[in-house]
Amino acid sequence: MQLPPPHFPRDLTPAGVAAADDHLALEQVDGAEAMAFVAEENRKSLAVLTGDPRYETFRAEAEAILTATDRIPTPRFLGSGVANFWQDAANPKGVWRRTTLDSYRTAAPQWETLLDIDALSKAEGKDWVFKGADCLAPDDARCLIMLSDGGKDAVVVREFDIPTKRFVDGGFNLPEGKHRIEWLDRDTLLVATDFGSENGKPTMTESGYPFIVKALKRGQTLAQASEVYRGDQSDGGYGVSPAVYRDKDGKVTAVIITRPLDTFRSETWQLTGDGKTQKLTLPERVGISGVIDGRLVFSPDQAWRFDGQDYAAGSLLALPIAVLGETRIDILIDRDRAVVFEPTARQALQGVAVLSDTVVAAITDNVAGRLMKFRPGATGWTGASIAVPDNLAVSLGDSSKSRGEVFVSTQGFLVPPTLSLANVGAATLAELKSAPAKFDASRDITEQYEATSADGTKIPYFITRPRDMKLDGSNPTIMLGYGGFQVSLNPAYKPEMGKLWLERGGVFVQANIRGGGEFGPDWHQAALKENRQRAFDDFAAVARDLEQRGVTSPRRLGIYGRSNGGVLTSVSITQHPELFNAAVIESPLVDMLRYQDLPAGASWIGEYGDPRIPADADFIARYSAYQQLRPGAAYPRVYLTTNTRDDRVHPGHARKFAARLGDLGYDHIYYEDTAGGHSNDADPVANARRWARHYVYLSQQLMD
Numbered sequence: 001m002q003l004p005p006p007h008f009p010r011d012l013t014p015a016g017v018a019a020a021d022d023h024l025a026l027e028q029v030d031g032a033e034a035m036a037f038v039a040e041e042n043r044k045s046l047a048v049l050t051g052d053p054r055y056e057t058f059r060a061e062a063e064a065i066l067t068a069t070d071r072i073p074t075p076r077f078l079g080s081g082v083a084n085f086w087q088d089a090a091n092p093k094g095v096w097r098r099t100t101l102d103s104y105r106t107a108a109p110q111w112e113t114l115l116d117i118d119a120l121s122k123a124e125g126k127d128w129v130f131k132g133a134d135c136l137a138p139d140d141a142r143c144l145i146m147l148s149d150g151g152k153d154a155v156v157v158r159e160f161d162i163p164t165k166r167f168v169d170g171g172f173n174l175p176e177g178k179h180r181i182e183w184l185d186r187d188t189l190l191v192a193t194d195f196g197s198e199n200g201k202p203t204m205t206e207s208g209y210p211f212i213v214k215a216l217k218r219g220q221t222l223a224q225a226s227e228v229y230r231g232d233q234s235d236g237g238y239g240v241s242p243a244v245y246r247d248k249d250g251k252v253t254a255v256i257i258t259r260p261l262d263t264f265r266s267e268t269w270q271l272t273g274d275g276k277t278q279k280l281t282l283p284e285r286v287g288i289s290g291v292i293d294g295r296l297v298f299s300p301d302q303a304w305r306f307d308g309q310d311y312a313a314g315s316l317l318a319l320p321i322a323v324l325g326e327t328r329i330d331i332l333i334d335r336d337r338a339v340v341f342e343p344t345a346r347q348a349l350q351g352v353a354v355l356s357d358t359v360v361a362a363i364t365d366n367v368a369g370r371l372m373k374f375r376p377g378a379t380g381w382t383g384a385s386i387a388v389p390d391n392l393a394v395s396l397g398d399s400s401k402s403r404g405e406v407f408v409s410t411q412g413f414l415v416p417p418t419l420s421l422a423n424v425g426a427a428t429l430a431e432l433k434s435a436p437a438k439f440d441a442s443r444d445i446t447e448q449y450e451a452t453s454a455d456g457t458k459i460p461y462f463i464t465r466p467r468d469m470k471l472d473g474s475n476p477t478i479m480l481g482y483g484g485f486q487v488s489l490n491p492a493y494k495p496e497m498g499k500l501w502l503e504r505g506g507v508f509v510q511a512n513i514r515g516g517g518e519f520g521p522d523w524h525q526a527a528l529k530e531n532r533q534r535a536f537d538d539f540a541a542v543a544r545d546l547e548q549r550g551v552t553s554p555r556r557l558g559i560y561g562r563s564n565g566g567v568l569t570s571v572s573i574t575q576h577p578e579l580f581n582a583a584v585i586e587s588p589l590v591d592m593l594r595y596q597d598l599p600a601g602a603s604w605i606g607e608y609g610d611p612r613i614p615a616d617a618d619f620i621a622r623y624s625a626y627q628q629l630r631p632g633a634a635y636p637r638v639y640l641t642t643n644t645r646d647d648r649v650h651p652g653h654a655r656k657f658a659a660r661l662g663d664l665g666y667d668h669i670y671y672e673d674t675a676g677g678h679s680n681d682a683d684p685v686a687n688a689r690r691w692a693r694h695y696v697y698l699s700q701q702l703m704d
Contacts, residue, residue: 151677207602209239263606290354369394439498471550558582
């Protein structure tokens with residue numbers, strides 16, 4: 001019988017776990033001991049990574065890709081034209097700009113700058129990162145600009161006037177916070193945020209998200225705003241959130257408030273015309289897409305019975321809002337008119353756009369993309385395909401109800417993105433932009449296989465490899481996984497991976513393990529909480545399948561995962577060190593027995609379980625990588641990396657894992673960037689350095 005690891009807590013209560021942790025000081029984000037640790041680890045790691053002769057070549061190639069001006073500018077409808085946020089070498093922080101749709105169609109659109117983030121940062125002495133704009137329909141003349149200091153999820157919000165291209169004097173202006181904001185009308189916002197202390201009690205949940213919604217009138221302070229809805233301080237998930245749905249003329253058709261109970265379960269409320277709220281009879285696991293002709297369009301993430309009818313998890317439904325309220329109007333529900341789309345076992349919704357008289361859906365069928373449009377009729381919904389290329393990922397961009405159009409993107413591992421505009425009335429797809437190839441894919445092919453997991457479940461995965469590759473186990477291979485939060489890993493063009501890895505003879509594998517959304521809600525829920533081990537087993541099964549096929553061998557196989565993927569990679573190393581020789585563990589969760597105490601960890605209890613509950617702590621402790629590290633194991637030299645300004649996944653996770661590896665005498669690399677936040681989108685030049693470090697490490701471990 002194997003003894004428990006030396007740092008495994010004898011007492012799994014929160015107090016017992018903390019008492020057994022000798023690196024709690026590293027949880028202080030800017031603490032003196034923590035920053036001294038970061039400085040020393042960074043010094044050592046940069047010597048290994050940037051000192052490698054490949055680093056400068058990798059960095060330059062990645063920067064050329066990430067700052068290239070021939071990238072497709074991602075458009076959003078703005079008034080009669082389109083807007084885009086653009087970063088390049090000259091504008092690393094980026095410019096928010098606009099043009100006409102006709103100009104956008106051309107090879108050289110004429111852009112008008114609305115807001116220069118580099119200039120704003122310089123003028124105000126801030127490290128501003130643009131986090132988006134929310135503009136008031138139908139004219140989109142007034143917008144709420146979200147700005148993050150250093151890339152954090154928390155933002156300040158300022159009102160911006162498009163015609164004058166200036167922030168509005170005396171306009172809406174919210175201090176830094178994790179806000180949930182919607183325009184109700186030109187002079188009113190619905191705001192969920194930190195309203196400060198009330199009678200000595202906080203107005204934020206334990207995970208740091210709001211649970212109160214107020215109406216904020218122009219000229220009012222947050223303290224003067226009027227409450228319209230209140231959840232509870234004990235609520236889980238990502239905080240209460242208002243959503244305002246409008247018709248093509250900008251008229252409000254519904255105001256919906258979502259109150260999360262945990263990561264995935266929620267209550268749905270409607271703000272009625274008299275300013276009151278009523279609860280809607282919807283399943284707790286549900287995703288809402290919009291409103292069409294008085295009907296709420298939504299997808300239940302659980303099997304659901306309503307009015308004597310059964311609806312499948314993952315289906316797309318449209319029901320009159322009037323029958324969903326507590327004081328419902330008695331309307332006989334015809335199931336055929338309620339069901340927009342019902343997937344097969346290997347299909348899943350990936351995106352939905354609700355227009356004036358049509359619903360457009362991106363669907364995967366065995367992880368290959370399709371595009372469908374659905375229109376309501378007297379006897380039910382009629383579906384029709386909109387032709388897209390075979391065996392590519394299909395994703396929806398912004399849509400316009402007034403134009404009846406939606407942007408559609410297609411791409412594959414070896415196929416650069418193409419952006420098209422779908423006219424839903426004609427069911428046609430007109431190509432707008434096609435990105436040029438960023439690496440030579442002429443020698444490579446992509447194939448899809450299946451591995452058999454420990455419980456017999458078939459796990460699909462993609463291999464992108466040289467066409468003439470020998471199946472002798474000698475091929476350097478990176479395997480990517482995620483396996484959580486119903487996030488699908490669909491085929492995607494990764495130009496930096498292609499340039500820095502595939503062009504040098506490497507192999508790339510993407511594993512569609514349980515916990516993701518590739519086959520709908522059931523695929524996700526199969527790996528929740530006490531069943532988390534299934535995701536780890538799936539990943540290990542793909543690794544073994546690659547070895548059995550002769551694609552690679554443990555000496556040449558590395559894994560990469562970030563955020564929840566960092567749970568996956570850290571556990572994979574501690575459970576199966578014999579399968580891998582490299583692991584990039586980025587922005588990870590690794591101390592799963594304390595994750596709920598590290599902001600914003602408590603919002604994920606619905607995914608992982610609650611370590612404060614003894615039964616949950618028991619199954620979490622069996623895999624939590626930080627506690628499962630032991631001496632004398634054949635761990636490879638791993639690369640841990642995170643960001644000081646990450647306010648989504650606390651940097652303490654990665655710091656503590658690196659420190660414990662060091663305590664146990666294991667060679668490892670740890671690097672912590674000091675700006676950029678969780679999403680790594682603050683600066684493409686800095687992002688190029690990040691990718692160069694990744695691929696230097698992977699080359700050292702797998703190619704050398």
